[in-house]
Amino acid sequence: MNEKKITVVIVGMGFGKEFIQIYQSHPNIKAVGICTRNKETITELAKKFNLDKNLCFEHFDDILERKDVDAIHIVTPVPEHARMTIASLNANKHTACTIPMAMTIEDCKAIVEAKRKANKVYMMMETALYTREFLYGLHLAESGKLGRIQFVRGSHIQDMSMEGWAEYWKGFPPMLNGTHAISPLLRINNTKADTVVCHGSGRLSDDLAKRYGSPFAVETATFTLKNSDVVAEATRSLFDVVRQYRESYDVYGTKMSFEWEQLQDEQHVLFDGGENALRIDVPDTDEMLIPEIAHYTRREKIDDPNHVSFLQGAGHGGSHPHLVQEFLNAIIEGRNSAVDADVAANYTCAGICAHESAMNNGKRISIPIFE
Numbered sequence: 001m002n003e004k005k006i007t008v009v010i011v012g013m014g015f016g017k018e019f020i021q022i023y024q025s026h027p028n029i030k031a032v033g034i035c036t037r038n039k040e041t042i043t044e045l046a047k048k049f050n051l052d053k054n055l056c057f058e059h060f061d062d063i064l065e066r067k068d069v070d071a072i073h074i075v076t077p078v079p080e081h082a083r084m085t086i087a088s089l090n091a092n093k094h095t096a097c098t099i100p101m102a103m104t105i106e107d108c109k110a111i112v113e114a115k116r117k118a119n120k121v122y123m124m125m126e127t128a129l130y131t132r133e134f135l136y137g138l139h140l141a142e143s144g145k146l147g148r149i150q151f152v153r154g155s156h157i158q159d160m161s162m163e164g165w166a167e168y169w170k171g172f173p174p175m176l177n178g179t180h181a182i183s184p185l186l187r188i189n190n191t192k193a194d195t196v197v198c199h200g201s202g203r204l205s206d207d208l209a210k211r212y213g214s215p216f217a218v219e220t221a222t223f224t225l226k227n228s229d230v231v232a233e234a235t236r237s238l239f240d241v242v243r244q245y246r247e248s249y250d251v252y253g254t255k256m257s258f259e260w261e262q263l264q265d266e267q268h269v270l271f272d273g274g275e276n277a278l279r280i281d282v283p284d285t286d287e288m289l290i291p292e293i294a295h296y297t298r299r300e301k302i303d304d305p306n307h308v309s310f311l312q313g314a315g316h317g318g319s320h321p322h323l324v325q326e327f328l329n330a331i332i333e334g335r336n337s338a339v340d341a342d343v344a345a346n347y348t349c350a351g352i353c354a355h356e357s358a359m360n361n362g363k364r365i366s367i368p369i370f371e
């Protein structure tokens with residue numbers, strides 16, 4: 001085993017606190033620190049997880065000056081992602097950031113450039129790429145069991161009027177945070193998004209619509225993909241649509257197809273020819289992880305199962321330890337992460353461009369492909 005030891009600070013202690021114990025359990029971690037603006041949260045979590053007080057920060061900028069911090073994992077509200085990611089890379093820290101990478105094409109581009117200059121690891125911590133369902137489908141695709149992929153479809157339907165979500169989410173344009181619906185479709189085809197046509201559907205209440213000047217209840221997009229004849233379709237809504245939470249992908253092949261379950265915990269469906277339809281439970285992915293963190297795939301290991309993102313997040317499919325493992329392995333092995341800046345920028349810009357298309361009556365928009 002590689003003996004390298006890493007000190008990581010996690011910034012943002014809502015969803016972010018889920019990662020404390022996973023990092024602490026990883027054999028290549030020297031120490032875990034936290035950063036949040038709330039002093040009481042720091043005191044409470046430092047005690048609960050036995051954290052070194054010297055690695056507990058109230059101000060993000062203070063982390064940047066610390067030579068003993070190797071890596072920063074950002075889990076702050078979306079408008080902070082770009083600023084913090086660029087500052088972290090510029091301070092020569094390996095940098096992981098929750099989704100989405102940023103809110104504008106310019107910021108995505110700036111992060112790609114900052115990552116190149118810093119020559120450190122960047123990873124967008126996209127849970128949808130490490131769910132047991134997605135890893136199962138990816139295996140079907142890569143082992144040839146699906147045959148030729150003919151079509152993919154994704155959705156992320158959420159009701160963010162539920163109490164507990166931060167104020168800035170109200171009226172958030174659906175596709176500006178489209179990565180959960182889009183990333184699996186691009187990854188399973190092993191390519192990037194090329195162009196998009198997106199339509200806005202329905203109308204939000206005036207109170208929500210005026211916040212971002214974005215009137216649509218639903219945004220639904222079709223993407224052409226680079227060097228591929230497959231079209232990907234993705235749908236996203238956050239308010240004023242009644243449906244149980246759904247964060248899904250479907251993939252249709254010449255030999256086999258996979259469809260996400262209709263209701264949570266109802267079972268997914270495999271089609272393997274003719275009129276056959278098999279209801280399946282996808283296997284856990286603990287065997288893909290080092291033993292020290294393998295058990296964190298289980299729902300009961302979630303530290304705060306009442307956090308809204310988990311209640312509405314379908315449990316994130318056991319993805320959290322995979323994200324930690326991949327980020328740390330990339331650092332230890334001196335390689336790019338699986339969701340490096342150029343990949344994350346394309347996946348995020350696919351959503352940003354989709355929203356732009358919706359705002360322009362479904363005009364086709366070219367999506368930047370960062371190489």
Ligand SMILES: NC(=O)c1ccc[n+]([C@@H]2O[C@H](COP(=O)([O-])OP(=O)(O)OC[C@H]3O[C@@H](n4cnc5c(N)ncnc54)[C@H](O)[C@@H]3O)[C@@H](O)[C@H]2O)c1
Nearest residue numbers: 012013014015036037060075076077078098099127166309
């Ligand atoms: N499945 C997923 O990938 C997933 C799930 C949930 C949340 N997220 C992402 O995680 C991020 C946080 O979401 P959340 O629901 O935990 O939000 P939250 O509001 O519950 O928590 C945000 C945290 O960030 C801290 N914070 C805010 N500004 C800060 C600053 N300037 N410096 C230091 N700390 C600061 C706050 O104190 C708080 O602890 C969002 O970007 C969201 O998109 C992703």
